[in-house]
Amino acid sequence: MRILHTMLRTGDLQRSIDFYTQILGMKLLRRKDYPDGEFTLAFLGYGDESEQTVIELTYNWGVEQYTLGSGYGHIAIEVDDVHQATARIKAQGGKILRDAGPMNAGSTIIAFVEDPDGYPIELIGARAG
Structure with a gap:
């Protein structure tokens, strides 16, 4: 599966x-x-x-907006460099919800961006090895 x-x-x-x-x-x-x-x-x-x-x-067809709801979390995408990815997304007009930095209570570098419908997307730095 x-x-x-x-x-x-x-x-x-x-x-x-x-x-x-x-x-x-x-x-x-x-x-x-x-x-x-x-x-x-x-x-x-x-x-x-x-x-x-x-x-x-x-x-x-004909539905222009949705309510996201409080149960939805996010999509996660691995990127080589979170700082570079957020800079590129920002330069292209993307909305940054959380700048690149260590996750809460951890060391993994993450950031959050938002798609045009308001869905959050987490960018996670590639893991070594």
Whole structure:
């Protein structure tokens, strides 16, 4: 067994695709409209779905905004250098929620950014070895 994807609902599909591809460097792997259900799915990731976990963006036609709720946590993405990643994201207009620095009560370097729909994304420094 393995985790296939995490699904996020978006109020503006193209805006979210642009964020995940242009700012976070993912690739749009596939996209499909479902006219009978009035929704569109887009799958994005850093590698092929057969090998990698991906993000599924769901756009329900005509819905422009969602309430995130208090139970949702975040998506985590490993980066080589958290300081460089946050500087690049900030330079591209991305919203930084927490600047790069050690995690609470630990030494792992992390940061948090926010996608266009308000979902937090944790950037975690690559582990040595």
